[in-house]
Structures are given as C-alpha cells and as structure tokens.
Amino acid sequence: xxxxxxxxxxxxxxxxxxxxxxxxxxxxxxxxxxxxxxxxxxxxxxxxxxxxxxxxxxxxxxxxxxxxxxxxxxxxxxxxxxxxxxxxxxxxxxxxxxxxxxxxxxxxxxxxxxxxxxxxxxxxxxxxxxxxxxxxxxxxxxxxxxxxxxxxxxxxxxxxxxxxxxxxxxxxxxxxxxxxxxxxxxxxxxxxxxxxxxxxxxxxxxxxxxxxxxxxxxxxxxxxxxxxxxxxxxxxxxxxxxxxxxxxxxxxxxxxxxxxxxxxxxxxxxxxxxxxxxxxxxxxxxxxxxxxxxxxxxxxxxxx
Amino acid sequence: xxxxxxxxxxxxxxxxxxxxxxxxxxxxxxxxxxxxxxxxxxxxxxxxxxxxxxxxxxxxxxxxxxxxxxxxxxxxxxxxxxxxxxxxxxxxxxxxxxxxxxxxxxxxxxxxxxxxxxxxxxxxxxxxxxxxxxxxxxxxxxxxxxxxxxxxxxxx
Numbered sequence: 290x291x292x293x294x295x296x297x298x299x300x301x302x303x304x305x306x307x308x309x310x311x312x313x314x315x316x317x318x319x320x321x322x323x324x325x326x327x328x329x330x331x332x333x334x335x336x337x338x339x340x341x342x343x344x345x346x347x348x349x350x351x352x353x354x355x356x357x358x359x360x361x362x363x364x365x366x367x368x369x370x371x372x373x374x375x376x377x378x379x380x381x382x383x384x385x386x387x388x389x390x391x392x393x394x395x396x397x398x399x400x401x402x403x404x405x406x407x408x409x410x411x412x413x414x415x416x417x418x419x420x421x422x423x424x425x426x427x428x429x430x431x432x433x434x435x436x437x438x439x440x441x442x443x444x445x446x447x448x449x450x451x452x453x454x455x456x457x458x459x460x461x462x463x464x465x466x467x468x469x470x471x472x473x474x475x476x477x478x479x480x481x482x483x484x485x486x487x488x489x490x491x492x493x494x495x496x497x498x499x500x501x502x503x504x505x506x507x508x509x510x511x512x513x514x515x516x517x518x519x520x521x522x523x524x525x526x527x528x529x530x531x532x533x534x535x536x537x538x539x540x541x542x543x544x545x546x547x548x549x550x551x552x553x554x555x556x557x558x559x560x561x562x563x564x565x566x567x568x569x570x571x572x573x574x575x576x577x578x579x580x581x582x583x584x585x586x587x588x589x590x591x592x593x
Numbered sequence: 594x595x596x597x598x599x600x601x602x603x604x605x606x607x608x609x610x611x612x613x614x615x616x617x618x619x620x621x622x623x624x625x626x627x628x629x630x631x632x633x634x635x636x637x638x639x640x641x642x643x644x645x646x647x648x649x650x651x652x653x654x655x656x657x658x659x660x661x662x663x664x665x666x667x668x669x670x671x672x673x674x675x676x677x678x679x680x681x682x683x684x685x686x687x688x689x690x691x692x693x694x695x696x697x698x699x700x701x702x703x704x705x706x707x708x709x710x711x712x713x714x715x716x717x718x719x720x721x722x723x724x725x726x727x728x729x730x731x732x733x734x735x736x737x738x739x740x741x742x743x744x745x746x747x748x749x
Binding site for chain 2 (some may be wrong): 319323325327329330331332334335338339341344345346347348350416484488489490492493494497498499500501502505
C-alpha cells in the first residue's frame with residue numbers, strides 16, 4: 290500500500306474525517322426531521338454522547354462462537370465501510386486507483402448489509418430473524434437496481450476504474466445511473482419509507498434487538514459511516530473535475546450534506562412502507578428504469 | 594475524577610434512553626409519557642429517546658400497579674436492561690397500587706420486586722413532571738456508574 294492509500298484510509302475520506310462526519314450526518318438527519326415536525330431536535334453532540342455512553346455499558350456475558358460472531362459483525366461493517374471510503378476518488382488526479390476498484394467498492398458497500406442480516410440470524414431472537422429476513426428480501430430488490438445503475442455508469446465510461454468514473458460527464462447515461470443510485474440509498478440506509486427491517490415499534494429494532502453496549506455503539510458508528518460512504522459515492526460522481534484540493538474537499542462535503550437534507554426530507558415526509566410495497570417500488574418501477582438505462586447505455590456504446 | 598470518568602458521567606447524563614413497560618396501567622400514564630415525545634414537549638432536545646428494546650435502554654419507565662400476569666415480565670425486562678440502569682415509577686399505581694390496592698390480582702407496589710430510583714406521583718402525572726423524573730434518574734444513573742454502588746441499592 291502506498292502512502293497515498295494509507296492517508297485515504299486513515300485521514301480523508303477515511304477514519305479521521307468519516308467518523309465525525311458520520312456522527313454529524315446522523316445528527317443532521319435527526320435535527321432536520323425534528324425541524325420538519327416543528328420540534329427543536331437533539332443538540333449537536335448528541336450522537337457522540339450516545340456513542341460514549343454505550344461504550345460504558347456493562348453487557349451480559351455470552352459464550353462460545355455465537356458471542357464472537359456477534360462481536361465481529363459490527364467491527365467488520367465498520368472496517369469494510371472505511372475501506373469503501375478509502376476507495377472513493379475524491380482526488381482523481383492524485384491517485385490513479387487500480388483497474389476494477391469499482392467492483393471492490395460495490396462489494397465493500399454491500400458487506401455491512403450482509404453482516405446486519407447475519408447478526409439477526411445469529412442472535413436467535415425471533416425479532417432479529419424477522420428483521421434479517423426483511424433486510425435480505427429488500428436487499429435483493431434494491432441491489433438489482435443499484436448494480437444496474439453502477440453498470441450503466443461503468444458502461445457509459447467504458448471502465449470500472451473509479452478515477453475514470455468520477456466527475457460529471459455529458460453523457461445522459463451517467464446521470465441516469467446517479468439517479469438510480471440515489472433511488473437505492475434510502476433502502477440501503479434503512480430510513481423511511483424503507484425501514485421495515487429495523488422497525489422499532491413492530492419488531493424491536495430487528496436484528497439489533499439483542500445488541501447492547503459497545504457492540505451496539507459499533508453498529509451505530511457503522512450506520513453513520515454508511516451515510517458518509519453512500520452520499521460520498523454520489524458526491525464523487527457529480528463533483529466537477531479539477532480544482533485545488535481544498536475546493537474538492539469542500540464540494541465533497543457540501544454535496545454529501547445536501548443529499549443528507551434531501552434524504553431526511555424523504556424520511557420525515559413518508560411513513561414506513563410494508564415490505565410488499567417496498568418490493569413493489571423496486572421490482573416494478575425502479576428496475577424498469579434501471580433496465581432501460583442499462584440497455585440504452587449498451588446500445589449507445591455499440592452505435593457511436 | 595479522571596477526564597474519562599468525567600466524560601462518561603456527562604455522556605450518561607446527556608443520553609438517557611428509556612424503555613416503557615406497562616404493568617396493567619389504565620393507559621393514562623402511558624398517554625402522558627408518549628405526550629413527552631410530541632412537538633410540544635420534545636424530549637429529544639435533552640437527549641431522551643424511547644427505545645424499542647430493553648437491551649438498548651438505560652432507564653426503565655414503569656406504569657401500572659404490577660398485576661400478577663405482568664410480574665414475571667417486570668423482573669425479566671429489568672434483568673435485560675444493562676448496568677448502569679435506573680427505574681422510574683410513573684404515576685401513583687406503581688408507588689402505592691392506587692385504587693387497586695387490596696385487589697387479589699395485584700402484586701404491587703413495584704418496590705417489592707425491583708429497586709425504584711425515582712417516583713413521579715400523579716394520576717396521571719404531568720408530562721413536565723415525567724421529564725423531570727427521567728432527568729433526575731439519568732443523574733442518579735450517572736452517579737451510580739460503578740457496579741458496586743448498584744449492588745448496594747436496597748433490594749426488598
């Protein structure tokens with residue numbers, strides 16, 4: 290690993306930037322929802338205090354392989370998301386990445402969802418199992434659209450290298466792909482209206498029912514990092530190319546922030562869909578859009 | 594007090610997550626508790642959050658006079674909340690069984706079965722009183738911190 294990669298993993302947009310940014314984005318979401326409901330909302334450091342408090346809780350001792358697995362899943366989620374963030378081409382000119390890093394990015398973004406499902410089944414709680422099943426069903430539905438959107442962008446640019454995908458392009462395929470990714474983000478972040486898998490009222494937070502203390506804190510951290518990684522992915526795809534490093538960092542943060550506001554508005558303005566209705570959104574409508582985008586991107590590539 | 598302990602104390606005061614348990618209440622106190630979450634009282638601004646699972650909570654808010662059917666649930670849910678924890682008894686029922694006192698199906702008052710930290714009297718109590726009770730419970734919980742102190746609590 291070269292020094293550039295290490296800086297990307299540890300400083301920006303990795304560890305040092307992403308953890309406070311994740312807390313901040315989760316806070317912005319809570320605050321925005323509160324303001325839309327005419328409430329005052331939580332103070333700025335609320336998510337940080339929640340994290341610290343959870344670290345100080347004494348959790349019931351579990352034994353055996355199940356206990357280890359339940360401890361590993363949230364840590365694995367956090368690490369894979371930090372890896373995904375390190376791959377984001379915020380500075381496409383400084384680092385050329387490697388061929389096919391886009392595929393690795395998609396895999397790393399998917400790992401937390403798989404860990405979430407496995408955690409639900411490993412906890413052996415009935416609510417965990419229901420939540421995990423819902424997450425799995427919804428995951429299949431939104432991933433078809435997500436992968437088609439990424440493929441549309443990749444086919445348009447004729448590469449899977451992230452540095453070549455970064456930045457806006459005049460090709461409409463690129464923008465349809467970005468729209469497809471935006472459509473999938475609410476389901477990937479499990480916010481309203483696609484929050485059936487972690488519904489607090491119906492199934493006691495789903496797969497996280499049996500989690501407590503530090504492990505739960507890691508899950509909340511992973512959720513914050515998911516916000517940064519997914520909004521960051523869209524930000525790198527639409528950011529104008531070139532410019533000094535500070536301007537790129539600023540644009541990255543501002544574009545991600547605007548998406549957080551948009552997603553909060555969607556979350557505050559909608560009620561929780563049933564699983565069937567969420568499936569219908571993706572399998573009946575979004576997949577048609579993504580399929581058309583994909584096929585037109587392939588058609589345009591061979592006829593231009 | 595070291596810096597880490599101070600940080601933890603502050604975090605515990607600022608992030609009380611509550612779990613609500615109804616032990617045969619008439620629903621009056623439950624409605625008042627849910628009112629606290631509404632825009633008028635908005636407890637989220639002082640960090641209070643209603644949790645779905647007792648494992649995620651710090652403070653157990655109990656309403657109702659503890660009927661025989663719910664006694665096992667009370668003990669089980671109390672055991673599921675991780676240390677350090679605190680219990681808030683909402684309304685007159687968990688404190689004194691209220692009008693249900695003397696009934697053969699009532700196992701109350703609550704303090705016979707689990708240690709109670711804060712009583713919020715009233716039938717039902719005002720939302721402001723409930724919020725004040727939860728904030729006080731958060732402070733008790735933060736001061737308790739160490740498990741020895743929790744064990745020293747009078748358990749009847």
